[in-house]
Amino acid sequence: MLTKIYAAAIYGIDAHAVTVEVNIDKGIGYHLVGLPDKAVSESSYRISAALDNVGYKMPGKKIIINMAPADLRKEGSAYDLTIAMGILVSSGQILAPDIDKYLIMGELSLDGGLQAIKGTLPMALKAKEDGFEGIILPKQNAKEAAIVDGLSVYGVENILQVIEFFEGKTKLEPEKIDLEALFYKQLAVPEFDFADVKGQETVKRCLEIAASGGHNIIMIGPPGSGKTMLAKRISGILPPLDLQEALETTKIHSVAGKLKDEKGIISQRPFRSPHHTISDVALVGGGSYPQPGEISLAHNGVLFLDELPEFKRTVLEVMRQPLEDREVNISRARFSVTYPASFMLVASMNPSPSGYFNDGDSRMTSSPAEMQRYLNKISGPLLDRIDIHVEVNPVPFDKLSDERRGEPSKVIRERVVKARKIQQKRFANNPKIHYNAQMNSKEIRSFCKLDDTSLNLLKNAMEKLNLSARAYDRILKVARTIADLEGVPDIKSNHISEAIQYRSLDRDGWI
Numbered sequence: 001m002l003t004k005i006y007a008a009a010i011y012g013i014d015a016h017a018v019t020v021e022v023n024i025d026k027g028i029g030y031h032l033v034g035l036p037d038k039a040v041s042e043s044s045y046r047i048s049a050a051l052d053n054v055g056y057k058m059p060g061k062k063i064i065i066n067m068a069p070a071d072l073r074k075e076g077s078a079y080d081l082t083i084a085m086g087i088l089v090s091s092g093q094i095l096a097p098d099i100d101k102y103l104i105m106g107e108l109s110l111d112g113g114l115q116a117i118k119g120t121l122p123m124a125l126k127a128k129e130d131g132f133e134g135i136i137l138p139k140q141n142a143k144e145a146a147i148v149d150g151l152s153v154y155g156v157e158n159i160l161q162v163i164e165f166f167e168g169k170t171k172l173e174p175e176k177i178d179l180e181a182l183f184y185k186q187l188a189v190p191e192f193d194f195a196d197v198k199g200q201e202t203v204k205r206c207l208e209i210a211a212s213g214g215h216n217i218i219m220i221g222p223p224g225s226g227k228t229m230l231a232k233r234i235s236g237i238l239p240p241l242d243l244q245e246a247l248e249t250t251k252i253h254s255v256a257g258k259l260k261d262e263k264g265i266i267s268q269r270p271f272r273s274p275h276h277t278i279s280d281v282a283l284v285g286g287g288s289y290p291q292p293g294e295i296s297l298a299h300n301g302v303l304f305l306d307e308l309p310e311f312k313r314t315v316l317e318v319m320r321q322p323l324e325d326r327e328v329n330i331s332r333a334r335f336s337v338t339y340p341a342s343f344m345l346v347a348s349m350n351p352s353p354s355g356y357f358n359d360g361d362s363r364m365t366s367s368p369a370e371m372q373r374y375l376n377k378i379s380g381p382l383l384d385r386i387d388i389h390v391e392v393n394p395v396p397f398d399k400l401s402d403e404r405r406g407e408p409s410k411v412i413r414e415r416v417v418k419a420r421k422i423q424q425k426r427f428a429n430n431p432k433i434h435y436n437a438q439m440n441s442k443e444i445r446s447f448c449k450l451d452d453t454s455l456n457l458l459k460n461a462m463e464k465l466n467l468s469a470r471a472y473d474r475i476l477k478v479a480r481t482i483a484d485l486e487g488v489p490d491i492k493s494n495h496i497s498e499a500i501q502y503r504s505l506d507r508d509g510w511i
Contacts, residue, residue: 003090006103007067007082008126009074010119012337013251013292015126019068020079022086027062032083034067037075037289046077046108047084054112054160059091073335075289078117081106081136084159085166096166103127103135104162112159116140118257121250124148134174136162142175143264144254147247149179177264179243192233195408199399200226206390206502208412211237212419213436213481215474216323216345216385218308220504221392222356227348230392231304234346235271236409238302239420245300248340252299256292270301272343276310280318286330290337295322298343308349309377316382319345323385326438342438345386349378375505387437387474389504419484436481441473448476454493461500475499 002023008015030044048058065083067074082104088094105123107115116138124145127135134152135145142155152174156162164170194204203219203226210217211234219227241249250266253259259266274283274294285293295303305311322328326342350356352371383389420435426447427433433443450458462472478499479491486495 001090001092003086004100005082005086005089006100006132007079007105008103008119008123009072010122010255011072011335012290013122013255013296013339015119015122016069016072017126017130018072018074018079020082020086021066021068022083022090023064023066024059024087024090025062025064028060030063030065032065032067034065034070035073036067036079037073039077040067040074040079043077043080043083043108046080046110047087049110050080050108050112050159051084051088053110054158054163056088056093056163058087059093061091063087063090076118077107077115078105078119080108081114081159081162084108085162088163094163094167099166101133103130103132104137106136106138106156108159114138114156114158119255120145121147121247121254124151124153125251127151136165136172143177144250144259146175146177147179147250147265179265192236193409194233194237194412195405197226197229197233197406198402199395200230200392203230203390203392204407204412206388207234208237208416209478209481209485209502210234210344210346210388211412212416212485213387213423213477214344214434215387215437215478215481216347217388217390218347218349218383218386218505219390219392220349220351222350222394225392225394227392228306231302231306231346231348232271233409234344235269235302237413237416238269238344239413239417241267241269241300249300252292252296252340256297258297270298271304272298272301273304273306276305276307278311278315280312280315283315284318284322284328284330284341285339286332290330290335292339293328295319295328295341295343296339299340301343303343303345305345305347308347309374313377313379317379320381320385323382344437347386348392351375351391383505384468384470384474387478388502390502391504415485418487419481422484422487436477436484439477439480444473444476448480448491450476450491450496451493454479454491454496457493457496458500465500465503467503471503475503478502 005020007018007020009018032041051058085104089096089099105117107117109115120137120141121144124135125148128148128151134154136154136156137145139155139157142153146153154172155175165172206217207230221227246265246267253266272294281287283293283295285291285296322341328339328341330337353374423435479495482495482498483491
């Protein structure tokens with residue numbers, strides 16, 4: 001008897017429909033075809049034990065299972081429940097006339113229980129797109145899939161519940177979540193507040209500009225000056241995720257298996273801070289079984305690289321294309337996938353091997369040659385892609401001992417949100433651009449027009465600092481954001497002047 005059960009395979013961050021065809025005939029043997037990986041091939045052992053332990057049997061006949069389309073690689077153990085239900089129906093052990101109306105996924109334990117799987121949100125979206133009545137999956141993944149409106153999501157704890165549901169012996173209650181309450185639950189109070197930061201007003205200003213326009217920023221300063229402390233607080237002043245951004249971000253984390261069980265949707269912008277020993281594949285994604293890397297997990301959020309020169313040069317260089325295109329293309333002999341990677345890069349570094357500027361008051365100093373050699377670990381093309389360079393100096397004692405709290409993140413975020421709204425209105429006709437940092441040459445020409453004074457000021461800076469064409473564009477983008485923060489329609493000379501000041505590493509002799 002031939003039975004068709006429906007499942008899904010993850011490719012990139014999207015799901016593709018998979019039809020699991022189970023045919024049981026005279027003879028003996030278990031044959032699984034359709035490009036399964038090792039985990040899928042081993043499913044027969046888990047299925048056999050699970051069925052035994054819940055009172056059913058693996059039939060002693062010839063079982064042929066085809067996973068179509070046969071040229072799409074099937075990975076992981078999430079097909080256990082699909083195959084097991086197909087075997088039960090095809091062998092006549094249960095009757096399930098409505099089984100083709102549901103997408104079924106889950107990993108079986110030997111006792112018949114179900115383990116959590118990855119990528120259930122893309123699977124649920126695919127089930128809705130293909131017109132299925134519902135999706136059946138492990139209880140641990142139900143909240144995540146229940147985000148999808150208009151689809152019945154059934155979370156189950158063991159295979160017996162699925163069998164009894166299709167035989168009409170029991171009813172399953174679809175998972176319900178209050179998406180609005182879940183989404184806005186954690187938006188009000190940021191975990192880290194700028195009010196805790198003493199001094200560093202210039203750096204705070206730079207971070208506010210960076211958050212307002214989505215600009216990449218690098219902070220250069222000695223140990224203990226507050227670089228990491230400041231970086232951790234930037235996500236608290238970024239605008240809240242809208243629902244579309246939240247769904248897109250949740251999809252990526254779902255595919256990577258990074259979602260926490262108690263959460264159905266990511267409501268806060270991601271903040272990723274990988275260690276400097278990370279490999280290039282772990283940063284950008286890929287591998288034998290393609291997975292999103294850190295830059296994709298930071299999509300719609302912040303990627304913080306602490307001690308930038310300590311990262312391997314090859315690791316840093318692979319970021320150059322994603323920083324421009326805001327997506328990463330992983331191409332291998334057997335596959336090619338694209339992951340979104342629209343993140344805000346926040347980096348920090350010491351100015352020298354000793355950790356201090358070439359200053360007579362410092363505890364340790366390095367010569368200008370040593371400092372330059374240290375800075376050369378970061379390539380010019382990568383620095384060109386960072387919009388704002390700012391020096392972070394140690395905080396003096398009188399400010400450290402001041403009991404007064406600084407400006408809270410909530411107040412700064414209000415200004416950032418106001419500036420972002422101006423940008424959303426500006427780019428309303430271009431769905432691919434949401435903030436100033438995403439502007440290309442065409443938008444820069446349209447929205448960053450300069451008067452004669454500003455043009456001459458920028459010309460002099462370009463000539464004296466020997467800036468590249470990319471640095472020219474970055475200055476204009478930052479100036480546009482500064483003007484938006486002031487709420488003025490045109491870029492003025494003071495905006496250009498401030499933007500030029502934030503190109504520290506382009507200046508000869510800054511050390």
